[in-house]
Amino acid sequence: MIPCRAYDVGVLVDLFADCDIAIDPELLDRVPSLRHWVKDRRSQAISHAESGSSLGSGPKQHWDTQHRKRFLDEMKLRGFSVKTIRAYNGQVDRYMRYCAAHPAPSESSPSASRLSEYSLHLLDSQHSHAYVNQAISAVKFYLQHVGGLVESEAYLRPKKERKLPNVLAREEVMRLLQQTVNPKHRAILYLTYSSGLRVGEVVRLRLKDLDRERKTVHIRQGKGRKDRVTVLSEAAYEVVEAYLRSGYADRAGWLFPGQQEGKHLTERSVQKLFEQKLREAGIRKEVSVHSLRHSFATHLLEGGIDLRYIQELLGHQNIRTTEVYTHISVKDIRRIRSPLDWQE
Incomplete structure (x- = not known):
């Protein structure tokens, strides 16, 4: 399909x-x-x-x-x-x-x-x-x-569109996570949201990348071929431990092995999993599995975490990339009342 x-x-x-x-x-x-x-x-x-x-x-x-x-x-x-x-x-x-x-x-x-x-x-x-x-x-x-051309003319490019990412409310994220029963699927979605991971990062995790003592996840060669360290949730680690006890995990290789021996789970498999759980949770928003990463950043910002820390956790090179979450956070918007609701 x-x-x-x-x-x-x-x-x-x-x-x-x-x-x-x-x-x-x-x-x-x-x-x-x-x-x-x-x-x-x-x-x-x-x-x-x-x-x-x-x-x-x-x-x-x-x-x-x-x-x-x-x-x-x-x-x-x-x-x-x-x-x-x-x-x-x-x-x-x-x-x-x-x-x-x-x-x-x-x-x-x-x-x-x-x-x-x-x-x-x-x-x-x-x-x-x-x-x-x-x-x-x-x-x-x-x-x-390859063509060996040295062009002197300028390359005209259309102006970059400024689109705000779609995010899930915390209640919607919890509903989606609670809807997931399979130990492997739970571990994937819990880590993706709780650590703000890209789908390509979560499928390439190894058990050694999770440090429970320091409460960190080591992302190796992420986007831009850069390593970074992000937060490891205690709740997420407990879900991972339950997954490890289930016997499906490969403790020596990929944390989430795929069907082919020696290969990790495909990104498309995680995307299909998310879409399925989204339907089962009755969430109608136009979101993808990457929206869990957007939701992670937005919820941190709404919780009062400094933007610079969020930038480090997400692995953004430019702070302007992270600043997009200030436009979708409702932390300050909630304090504003519509004129329609003003009382005389």
Whole structure:
């Protein structure tokens, strides 16, 4: 089963980009961005028919197996994370496909001069500003380190959108945790919330990373390949101990082993677990498992914990990233009364 979300459907579409894909009309209504994709595919087909070209000709020749391998090697040499490599590879692939479908007569290969045109295409397709900026960064990296281009022109980027994260109330978090009975699942969700972990961090925990005496969790090589130390809840550790007694844990390896021997649990498994428990708890908010991390930070701030400490616990390099939680905290908002409630 594949979740019906724009991102996941987009990944599926990219994987089968060269195939004919039939899309149910109901899915088109639920994922509007797919309508733009269908429109693009139709325009590509018309363009290829008129020019007699295919995705394998024209600019596509600059994105063959050899160029792709060089691109991946350049990213690996610079220590890019697996997620970034996967995302950049997909972005450049889509850019090359766009250039092949919309050939520019004045140039023989894709270059940075077409990035503005491509950015407008993405924005018209209802992609987020963050998505467009990532596409620009990926193509720029490819052109500079694989294409050998030295661009003097400025890269115009859409202004970064300021979106507030969705969080759960403490009562909702407790309801979700109490809804979880399986010892392994309880330990995963308890640690994720109580320590403010990313899903990629919780699945890669080992038992040695939990220090009960110091009440800390050691996160090794988290986002940005940085180690950090965050808080370990006594209640969460008791849940972990119950999980260890159940016999499902691997005390010598991953704290949460996956189905494949020697592998940790997948991030997608945790996401599916959270979505299931969310439904069982009757919570209707548009939240993901990452919202537990947002909720952790927000609840700390509402509890009077200094923003700098929260920054350290979350592993944010820039305090401005952490400051977003000041906009969703209700600690001070609760003191304000709406004019409608004022008494004469």
